[in-house]
């Protein structure tokens with residue numbers, strides 16, 4: 001039996017950034033959330049180029065949060081005439097928002113009109129907050145699989161192969177359980193050939209856990225005020 005689901009509690013910093021009282025960290029900056037997702041997660045994984053011509057392309061994300069990364073990926077996929085056959089976006093979220101809180105956080109942060117339109121479609125399709133897997137379909141070629149569960153326990157049970165990993169589960173100092181060597185080992189076991197990853201953090205423990213699990217990383221400039229972030233590939237020796 002899965003644990004009872006505890007939804008996210010929505011709160012806002014004085015500057016308007018949505019944050020989590022549970023983790024003491026923000027979901028997204030109030031300014032530039034879409035540009036940040038584009039830079040850190042799309043560009044960090046070589047997208048959209050890497051999905052072009054692929055019959056299927058699968059992204060696995062840790063921490064769906066407000067879904068800004070998903071929405072930004074969806075917008076980029078839609079706008080790409082060379083996109084592949086189908087985008088599978090799988091995201092694991094331990095504390096999902098209710099649909100109404102999702103709308104509130106989107107209204108506070110999304111500063112891009114096409115992404116804002118997709119955000120409404122997502123909120124209208126948002127599933128009940130029951131533990132487990134919820135599959136949503138958008139356009140003719142996007143599947144969003146939301147797994148409302150703890151990534152630590154559910155990742156080792158998953159069975160598919162991912163082409164890109166978006167590692168986005170709050171800062172390691174605030175949420176160390178999501179950045180342990182065993183989480184990275186579970187991600188490595190799910191990596192397709194040539195799989196890439198990116199994350200906004202460049203913490204030393206994360207770098208060591210990545211290497212230990214067979215991921216090679218590069219430290220690259222971060223977005224905005226962030227000095228550095230990590231991106232790389234699954235290349236086990």
Ligand SMILES: C[S@@+](CC[C@H](N)C(=O)[O-])C[C@H]1O[C@@H](n2cnc3c(N)ncnc32)[C@H](O)[C@@H]1O
Nearest residue numbers: 063064065066067068069093094150151169170
């Ligand atoms: C920074 S937010 C993610 C932002 C999100 N990717 C977006 O685009 O809006 C981090 C998310 O990780 C989730 N999270 C934290 N620990 C988790 C765990 N062990 N398993 C699954 N999700 C977790 C939090 O509930 C939160 O929603």
